Amino acid sequence: MVEDLKQIFLTELESMENPADLFQLRVKYLGKKGVITSQLKSLSSLPPGERPFFGKKINDDKNFIEGQLDVKEAQLREKELKKQLQAEAIDITLPGKFTPFGRVHPVNRTLSEVVDIFVRMGFSVEEGPEVELDYYNFEALNFPKEHPARDMQDTFFVSGDIVLRTHTSPVQVRGMEKRKPPVRFIAPGKVYRCDADITHTPMFHQVEGLMVDRDITFSNLKGILETFLHQMFGPDTPVRFRPSFFPFTEPSAEVDIGCILCGGSGCRVCKGSGWLEILGAGMVHPNVFGHVGYDPEEYTGFAFGMGIERITMLKYSIDDLRLFFENDMRFLRQF
Numbered sequence: 001m002v003e004d005l006k007q008i009f010l011t012e013l014e015s016m017e018n019p020a021d022l023f024q025l026r027v028k029y030l031g032k033k034g035v036i037t038s039q040l041k042s043l044s045s046l047p048p049g050e051r052p053f054f055g056k057k058i059n060d061d062k063n064f065i066e067g068q069l070d071v072k073e074a075q076l077r078e079k080e081l082k083k084q085l086q087a088e089a090i091d092i093t094l095p096g097k098f099t100p101f102g103r104v105h106p107v108n109r110t111l112s113e114v115v116d117i118f119v120r121m122g123f124s125v126e127e128g129p130e131v132e133l134d135y136y137n138f139e140a141l142n143f144p145k146e147h148p149a150r151d152m153q154d155t156f157f158v159s160g161d162i163v164l165r166t167h168t169s170p171v172q173v174r175g176m177e178k179r180k181p182p183v184r185f186i187a188p189g190k191v192y193r194c195d196a197d198i199t200h201t202p203m204f205h206q207v208e209g210l211m212v213d214r215d216i217t218f219s220n221l222k223g224i225l226e227t228f229l230h231q232m233f234g235p236d237t238p239v240r241f242r243p244s245f246f247p248f249t250e251p252s253a254e255v256d257i258g259c260i261l262c263g264g265s266g267c268r269v270c271k272g273s274g275w276l277e278i279l280g281a282g283m284v285h286p287n288v289f290g291h292v293g294y295d296p297e298e299y300t301g302f303a304f305g306m307g308i309e310r311i312t313m314l315k316y317s318i319d320d321l322r323l324f325f326e327n328d329m330r331f332l333r334q335f
Contacts, residue, residue: 005035005061013068019076022069029065036062106335107205107324110312111188114207117231118186121224123209126185128171130192134161136170140291141248156192156202164192168208169248172303175210176292181299182213188308201321205308212284212294212301218251221281221302229257229278232311238264240275249282249303260314276314279306 016022029035039058043051156164171187186209196202226239238258246252257278259270266272281304286296309321323331
């Protein structure tokens with residue numbers, strides 16, 4: 001038996017500089033094949049009268065070694081922590097790095113403004129899927145089978161009866177299916193069409209609106225849209241309605257505003273007319289009511305829709321739609 005085991009252990013313990021080495025020392029003395037285990041096994045070779053004495057000594061040594069290892073481990077961990085903190089210390093007297101503020105994208109800025117105006121007029125906000133059934137995108141909106149909007153050059157077809165929605169009008173149908181009149185909501189969101197040039201992109205944003213109740217007339221439609229356009233472009237902005245055609249409204253109208261660039265005198269943007277087309281609108285077609293279970297003899301309503309990118313171009317005098325999606329920081333920083 002080794003009488004001075006504690007002293008030998010303490011000498012080795014003193015030389016430990018990191019937790020990894022300390023772990024190896026723990027294994028050497030307390031592991032399954034360690035010094036203490038070997039001594040306990042050797043007790044069987046001693047005379048029976050000597051076993052209690054040496055057994056107690058080995059257990060005392062074991063407890064002593066375990067305690068010293070725990071103390072040393074705590075010391076090494078504290079040393080490692082101090083070293084790490086010193087390495088990661090930040091000199092708070094140094095000037096900080098400047099992080100420029102972000103900007104709200106002009107399309108998002110305009111979309112938020114449009115939504116805020118209609119919410120103030122009592123409209124709620126409704127959302128729907130961007131991948132849509134042909135039924136909601138076309139059929140329930142009174143599009144005939146032969147309508148050109150169903151052609152591949154206009155619509156992204158996912159499969160035979162599933163499309164990327166070409167407008168947010170399907171949200172109007174889904175909204176009317178869920179509730180009975182009166183209804184009044186707008187449907188903002190992304191839409192998709194096979195088109196790309198300086199005034200068109202394959203993906204763009206629309207806001208469409210719907211109001212249905214008893215005794216809703218075209219005068220209500222004009223009042224709502226004129227209020228919106230005057231808040232959006234200024235109270236002195238001229239507004240006019242022109243007869244038009246949409247499958248899901250009858251009668252239908254295109255809505256123009258006085259050219260905000262030339263003040264109505266005529267320029268290249270308005271093609272000398274003094275007017276700019278801004279949105280489409282009309283009274284909801286009775287066939288659309290038929291698809292959602294509304295009685296067209298009892299209820300009337302109006303719907304309207306506008307492209308947010310077009311409004312943004314007019315509001316900020318931008319002549320190329322593609323600028324919105326090229327992520328050129330020189331362009332975006334202006335907003």
